[in-house]
Amino acid sequence: MLRIRLAEQRITEVYPTDKIQSPIHLSVGQEAIAAGVCAALLKTDHVHGTYRGHAFYLAKGGDMNRMFAELYGKDAGCARGKGGSMHLVDPEAGLMSCSAIVASTIPVATGDAFASSRQGRKRVVVSVFGDGAIDEGVFFESVNFAVLKKLPILYVLENNGYAIHSKIPERRKQVELWRAAEGLGLPGEKFDGNDVGAVYSVMAKAVAWVRKGGGPRLLEFTAYRWHEHVGPGIDFHEGYRRPNEQALAQKNDPLRLAKADLAKRCKVGPEHFEQWEAEARDEVDEAVEFAERSPFPTAERLHQDVFAERS
Amino acid sequence: MSTKRLKYGEAIRAALFHAMEADPAVFVMGLGVDDHRAIFGSVKGLVERFGPERVFDTPISEAAMTGVAVGAALNGMKPIHVHIRSDFLYLAMDQLFNIAAKWRYMFGGSMKVPLVVRAVIGRSWGQGAQHSQSLQSFFMHVPGFKVVMPTTPADAQGLLLAAVNEPNPVFILEHRLLYDIVGDVPDPPTEAPLGKAYVRRSGKDLTIVANSYMVVEALKAAEFLESQGIDAEIVDPVSLVPLDRETIVSSVRKTGRLIVVDTSWTACGVSAEIAAIAAERAFDRLKVPVRRLGMQPTTCPVSKPLENAFYPSARTIAMEAFSMLGRAFPDINVPVLSSTFKGPF
């Protein structure tokens, strides 16, 4: 969580220099979901995410240097500078895709789970998407198939209350999102996504269930998006948010809650927090430096990788 | 006729106000049409003026909402469905092409579909693979859609009004980099004819057919070419279906040289179609083979140097003209990309 927070804070600092020429969708305030979800997974498990992908990329074990290089459009980036912030990827770490079309990785994740099941792997696949994504037909079509074939997939819904500027009740009457596909046979539950411990323990149980062949489930986690939908700014004052939202977001800061919890229950002292923070800062510093000194892709890269070669 | 100086986005907005005042059947729907960013300002104040019954956000359900718009249109309502990126229309392909485009014909002309789809092309600032596409050729390929790509504020205003008054589905493809362009528009807003091309600059040495934002780049290239003694004519089709073949053909017949510059890929695209028209109707006058410029035959990359190389620009257009005339390219004071657009979106 700390790594995600500090990395994204650094992105907001770098952004005004125009070195990152790519739309950015930040997860500040939502870190506990990615951290808790990924902590319950094995490296060989797969995650498919969205354009709001920095948090899951880092939490799933993606390399910080390659993420910053990607944001800078450099050849050393995780997608060789071709994807940018919205298309992070690290197959080695099990972060299989991030896509800028809402809901578009839900069917792909479902197919990934289909392969895991047909190939007899014990892999669990996690499909991550926002509250807006369940408006799309492919969500229901995918879930139906997953339930039908009892696939090893968890649908993780990050509910930050908004799709860009539109609130959930403006898009649907039935606002208990965890129940969205109940009629298709997808069991769902809702949890506080600000509490990383809770996210982790819920996930650990769900992962165990799915791994032993119990079939798909939907987990809804609530959180606050601190930044504007896209970009480095803070937009609590633009008028579309709820009046007390900023205060609620701060009160539910997942990082602060986790620190308080660790201090209380595990007697973690301030010196530990300072040390972790220093380590994370070093990692981010190094990543920024790595991105800055890495070269841009050479011209011939433009035409590479349209197709794979026969091997 | 009196005129007003407006930006492209403001001209669209004025047309929307005009159309909605004039006809209570007109309504606007789409993601973000009622929010404070107001689709680059083009729908600003609309919901305040006409209310949420006529200006509303939708669920993120492009396929279904397109069908909903068709169903409303069949009953005499006039939907304007807005998409902040044309890439999102891929989700609605079935409703657009199996339904909207075919409805009238396959039911023997018994119904009509006065549907307007407005969609925006993204370019630059790392829009990348899925936020930068230009879908005009898909819509040209399938009979049943009218297709326009307004370049100037006057086009944007006049053609939106024409689209609203059309008894058929019309696809309006706007370019993000055009929103801040300023120009004279008729006041009050007046319809512009579909199917009319414009000669943006007359010249005698070669014809450049360019559309949408590529006209801006082509004009800049032409300025440079003029400084080098080359006189380029620029024809902007604006309306792709119906297409004003006459204006294009007569320009090509006059100059004997043709470069086509499109905002999309060349394969099976606008540039292919226009090159074919030149082959069919001006072959005897062509002095050299037709040249085509468009997005490189690859996926749009985010990385800045690759993104720059991916798109045609004033520079690549000028280089093409030199090469076509068999002249060496003088690499001095060559124009760079006209736009200075900055993100995050």
Ligand SMILES: Cc1ncc(C[n+]2csc(CCOP(=O)(O)OP(=O)(O)O)c2C)c(N)n1
């Ligand atoms: C198919 C499609 N339609 C519209 C968009 C524009 N868009 C980008 S993000 C977004 C909101 C999605 O909200 P949500 O699923 O809640 O995710 P969040 O951004 O809140 O994480 C929309 C509508 C898109 N990218 N793809």
Ligand SMILES: [Mg+2]
């Ligand atoms: Mg959301």
